[in-house]
Amino acid sequence: xxxxxGVLNRVASMFRRRGFNISSLAVGHSETLGxxxxxxxxxxxxxxxxxxxxxLYKLIDVVKVSDISKEDVVIxxxxxxxxxxxxxxxxxxxxxxxxxxxxIVDVSPDSVIIEVTGDEDKVDSLLRILRPFGIRExxxxxxxxxxxxxxxxxxxxxxxx
Amino acid sequence: xxxxxxxxxxxxxxxxxxxxxxxxxxxAILPLYQTMSSYPQIxxxxxxxxxxxxxxxDGYARATGKVGVCMATSGPGxxxxxxxxxxxxxxSVPMVIITGQVAREGIGKDAFQEVDMTGITLPVTKHNxxxxxxxxxxxxxxxxxxxxxxxxxxPVLVDIPKDVFTEEAEFVYPETVDLxxxxxxxxxxxxxxxxxxxxxxxxxxxxxxxxxxxxxxxAYDELVELAEKxxxxxxxxxxxxxxxxxxxxxxxxxxxxxxxxxxxxxxxxADLVIALGMRFDDRITGKVSGFAQNAKVIHVDIDPAEIxxxxxxxxxxxxxxxxxxxxxxPSVEPTTHPEWLRRIEELKSEHPSLHIxxxxxxxxxxxxxxxxxxxxxRALIVTGVGQHQMWAAQHYACKEANSFITSGGxxxxxxxxxxxxxxxxxxxxxxxxxxxxxxxFQMTMSELATxxxxxxxxKFAIFNNGFLGMVRQWQEIFYNKDYFSTHYTGNPDFVKLAxxxxxxxxxxxxxSQSVDAIREAMAHPGPVVVDFVxxxxxxxxxxxxxxxxxxxxxxxxxxEEARS
Numbered sequence: 179x180x181x182x183x184g185v186l187n188r189v190a191s192m193f194r195r196r197g198f199n200i201s202s203l204a205v206g207h208s209e210t211l212g213x214x215x216x217x218x219x220x221x222x223x224x225x226x227x228x229x230x231x232x233x234l235y236k237l238i239d240v241v242k243v244s245d246i247s248k249e250d251v252v253i254x255x256x257x258x259x260x261x262x263x264x265x266x267x268x269x270x271x272x273x274x275x276x277x278x279x280x281x282i283v284d285v286s287p288d289s290v291i292i293e294v295t296g297d298e299d300k301v302d303s304l305l306r307i308l309r310p311f312g313i314r315e316x317x318x319x320x321x322x323x324x325x326x327x328x329x330x331x332x333x334x335x336x337x338x339x
Numbered sequence: 340x341x342x343x344x345x346x347x348x349x350x351x352x353x354x355x356x357x358x359x360x361x362x363x364x365x366x367a368i369l370p371l372y373q374t375m376s377s378y379p380q381i382x383x384x385x386x387x388x389x390x391x392x393x394x395x396x397d398g399y400a401r402a403t404g405k406v407g408v409c410m411a412t413s414g415p416g417x418x419x420x421x422x423x424x425x426x427x428x429x430x431s432v433p434m435v436i437i438t439g440q441v442a443r444e445g446i447g448k449d450a451f452q453e454v455d456m457t458g459i460t461l462p463v464t465k466h467n468x469x470x471x472x473x474x475x476x477x478x479x480x481x482x483x484x485x486x487x488x489x490x491x492x493x494p495v496l497v498d499i500p501k502d503v504f505t506e507e508a509e510f511v512y513p514e515t516v517d518l519x520x521x522x523x524x525x526x527x528x529x530x531x532x533x534x535x536x537x538x539x540x541x542x543x544x545x546x547x548x549x550x551x552x553x554x555x556x557x558a559y560d561e562l563v564e565l566a567e568k569x570x571x572x573x574x575x576x577x578x579x580x581x582x583x584x585x586x587x588x589x590x591x592x593x594x595x596x597x598x599x600x601x602x603x604x605x606x607x608x609a610d611l612v613i614a615l616g617m618r619f620d621d622r623i624t625g626k627v628s629g630f631a632q633n634a635k636v637i638h639v640d641i642d643p644a645e646i647x648x649x650x651x652x653x654x655x656x657x658x659x660x661x662x663x664x665x666x667x668x669p670s671v672e673p674t675t676h677p678e679w680l681r682r683i684e685e686l687k688s689e690h691p692s693l694h695i696x697x698x699x700x701x702x703x704x705x706x707x708x709x710x711x712x713x714x715x716x717r718a719l720i721v722t723g724v725g726q727h728q729m730w731a732a733q734h735y736a737c738k739e740a741n742s743f744i745t746s747g748g749x750x751x752x753x754x755x756x757x758x759x760x761x762x763x764x765x766x767x768x769x770x771x772x773x774x775x776x777x778x779x780f781q782m783t784m785s786e787l788a789t790x791x792x793x794x795x796x797x798k799f800a801i802f803n804n805g806f807l808g809m810v811r812q813w814q815e816i817f818y819n820k821d822y823f824s825t826h827y828t829g830n831p832d833f834v835k836l837a838x839x840x841x842x843x844x845x846x847x848x849x850x851s852q853s854v855d856a857i858r859e860a861m862a863h864p865g866p867v868v869v870d871f872v873x874x875x876x877x878x879x880x881x882x883x884x885x886x887x888x889x890x891x892x893x894x895x896x897x898x899e900e901a902r903s
Contacts (some may be wrong), residue, residue: 180520183469188461195462219617225647233643238466241520 180239181214188237198230202320217322246323248320253323255302262312271311278304289314344473345504346372351480352381357408359764360562361392365412368439370504387785389416391757393423397432398761399785401744406433412441414452418517422496422751425463429748433492435483442502456498458831463895465493473508481513491642495557527656527663534654537635537672542611544679545571551578552616552660559740561664570675572683574602577732580743591683595623597729600690600881603889605683616660619649629888630827639663648884692881701850703802703873707734710772718772721762721777721778723755725809727802729879731774760786763795777830787840790866798860799868801833804875812878837868846870
């Protein structure tokens, strides 16, 4: 979509007004100057996805919409998790961080912040495992995705739908 | 050449061919107004309320097919426009709205008369702009007109801060627009056209359901050609009234909640519904699962989001209706459906929905019939919303295309006064009759001052039953006649009221006075208000209660008289 003031609001407003449920939404600059790319997850059957797509196209600033849920895609989510630690539990937490190939990005006397990247299941699993230690705060980005390969690329210079 | 923001607005409007705008000035938009005073090419009509300005722009746009333009100042001026903007959005009316905004440094600070107008109008405009630099005004206005009047038309708002009107910038009016996310599809897909033709050629009981798209696309001739070539009966939506000549032998009528019984029943029996430029509003479909159960559906619309939104289309075609029909018609085989047409005649005689019972009372249906007779069905009708609107849609047989202007989607009471004013401005040579309710008329009657001031010869027929009639009807049928808060016990004397505005007023209380009063109004060169004091508790029939099917269709209790 065109990177203009209020464009996120236009999209969010449309979802709200028409009663579509979105469980996550992530937005950022794309590879083309002046355009942003948004990934959002909407709950609904094919008919709802069809309507969401068409309603998005009605927004003047939206250039291209793809339902990537049935495509060959890479989907990732990043989460920052602040977990309570004590000298006795810290090694165990660090072990989990290793197993999940995540990183410790901050350490303080009574907690650590873990950065984890992966699909939603991976983030959910890590959260489940860390819960007994005491999760203080969680910040998740929501899912972002790109299609694999070049054939069905969403690149904007490939022309618009 | 450097111009001020205000001059850029005026120059841009001139390049878009704007010769009239409706509005009211105020603090934030004053720099634009003071500039406009040196642009006599742009006629400014000073309305008495901003809702009058937006609805007049809507009426003007519908009557002419051009973009209607209205203006207001920031804050309350702008919010007063909103009902008219939403009306235009729901009915796909091209409109450009220019609002003043507080100066840039005041935005977000709750400045005097500040309101977030782009935020407020986000869901009721096709698009909107907050223009923060004078150098961006020309592009915004160019795009606004382009977006408003292409694809599925709609209102576009341009909000401009006060100090941007006085800021100077180089003026270059763009030749083209650069909107990568906006590319309306105009031609139908050939495969879909072929499939549609095949369905039409195979159908035994085809039915055309024509909507506002016919009028917007000016597809009148193409529609007649399709209907005649394959002898397909035509029904129209409320906004599709006058899209097809009423007198045509293939015309059936309007179906739906207050549509003609035989038109609704024809949908039940059809094996193919050809929906042209319409959006399956709930007032047409009733309960969607019970709608057109025996029919396949061809749905032509310029807005892809309308396809499969309410009713599934077996063959969807996205495109401009006139162009799609020009593609489609050559593949339609000339044929006729004598049995189907005979069946529709049978439905008509079994369900005489247009029958008016014999009585000495002043029946509103009869007043519409009288209006139609005296004007020879050639007036430009503008209505409000409610019972009188439905009687007008049922009984005014339009002879000319685009002669029935009404707030369909939003159902905005009060539309009848300013929209009729705007329509008359756009069509100065046509006879404009506003068919008004006493309720709606009182919502916007301050525009009588604007009408008098500009000597616009609009004729008003107030259907004065002293009630919010349609609401009263629902109370009668669904709430055991509990007429709570629907009875006007202190209505003004509409004749004296008109005279106070310097407008001729006529009162009609007897059946025998109706035709003469209409003739007198027509003979008077200026505006006229005719107060028809009609039967108070008359109901609109037929009626299919909201969300029901034709199984629940209620007909005029006295219809037996007509059957015999």
